[in-house]
Amino acid sequence: MSKKAKIILIIIGVFFIAALIWFGKKNSKSIIQYETEKPFKTTILKKTVATGKVTPLEEIEIKPQITGIIDKIFLLEGAKVVKGDLIATVRVVPNEQSLISAKGRVDNIKIILDNAKIVLDRNKNLFERGVISKQEFENIELNYNQTLQDLKNAQNDYQIIKSGSSGAAGAANTNVYAQMTGTILEIPVKEGDQVIQSNNFNAGTTIASIADMNKMIFEGKVDESEVGKLINGSEIEVSIGAIEGKKFPAKLNFIAPKGTEEAGAVQFKIKADVSLDESYFIRAGYSANADIVLEKKENVLAIKEALLRFDPKTEEPYVEIKKADGSFEKRMLKLGTSDGVNVQILEGIKENNEIKVWNKTTKDDEKEAQK
Structure with a gap:
């Protein structure tokens, strides 16, 4: 073999060795380089949201004292009233049969009374002449007085059936007055409607x-899984759908002892006194949500929940910690309270540990991995 051929073979060998070294180094390099994050101290609030509405604390319904027809309505819905203000009047429409019966009873008692008067006058003369005893006369006089009282009662009954009341009380029964100071929320009847009294x-x-x-409460419902964490007297915040960007402070004052099943879940009613702001007018029945703090942990060690992984066999949480040589070590964790974004760490890592951020790579690593 010539000298020139040997040189060519040596050069080819050198290039081959260099290529092997380059490929070896390239293969030994990790395709993905993970970013890391450190644990941090923060305050974790675990909240729940109760949906409901705002309603007046004190609300009453005004009902008529007699059966009849609405004759006149003097006020409108939304009007402010003081106790005793006249709202409406009721016109009595008597039952004809009852009216005739009551009139017949009055006439019958008048006949009896006239006869009792004749008997009384006749026996009075006999008593004055000493023909009858005082006891016998007093019995006759008593019968007359009782018949007279029966006539008054029958006349009152007749007047009540005819006009709804007897004497001066007639106007009181046919007039409908406000029984408390406040605002008229609703008048569900109109003039000419028939109304009946409570019985x-x-x-x-x-x-x-x-x-x-001026006194409003929030009424809502919470799930059975959260009701056990509620405490009477807790401060909550109420957001009203019709008023954007404003939260009203409220204090929880009632937690129902019994739940009701709705759509397969047991819900418990809650109530809270709402502190109103004079700048806003709150209408009864506004839909609202209440933010309720179930648990609060201040200045605790925490990480983002996105950093967590769970062992496929034990289902216990863990993270991977970066070691000094750049590799990662698996660490099992004991978790505390979570707000859905951050989670409290009770055991497993320290504040200076670097935690692998999953599924994150640098741009250079992504380009290299695509080659």
Whole structure:
């Protein structure tokens, strides 16, 4: 072999060895280089949201004292009233049969009374002449007085059936007054509607509902998995759908002892006193949400939940910690409270540890991995 051929072979061999060394180094390099994050101290709040509405604390329904027809309505919905203000009047429409029966009873007692008067006058003369005893006369006089009282009662009954009341109380029964100071929320009847009074078999017709709009409460529901963490007297924040960007402070004052099943889940009713702002007018029935703090951990060691992984066999959480040589070590964790973004770390890592950020690479690594 010539000298020139030997030189060519040597050069080819050198290039071959260099290529092997280059490929070896390239293969030994990790395709993906992971970023890292460190644990941090923070405050973790675990909240729940209760959906519901705001309603007046005090609300009453005004019902008529007699059965009849709405004759006149003097106020409109939304009007502010003081206790005793006249809202409406009711015109009595008597039952004809009851009216005739009551009139017949009055006439019958008048006949009896006239006869009792004749008997009384006749026996009075006999008593004055000493023909009958005082006891016998007093019995006759008592019968007359009882018949006279029966006539008054029958006349009152007749007047009540005819006009709804007897004497001076007539206007009181046919007039419908406000029973509290507040705002008229609703008048569900109109002039000419028939109304009935409350009795043992019927709740009666509501003529108006009145509420104090200066005292509002939040009524909502929470799931059974969270109700056990609620505490009476806790401070909450109420957001009203109709008022954007404003939260009203409230204090929890009622947690239902019994739940109701809705769509397969047991819900418990809660109530809270809402502190109003005079700059806003809150209407009854506004839909609202309440932010309730279930658990609060201040200045605790935490990491982002996105850094967590779970062992496929034990399902225990872990992260990978960067070691001095650049490789990563698996660390099992004990977790605390989570707010859905950050989670409290009880055991497993320290504040100066560097935690692998999963599925994140540099641009250079991505380009190199695509080659």
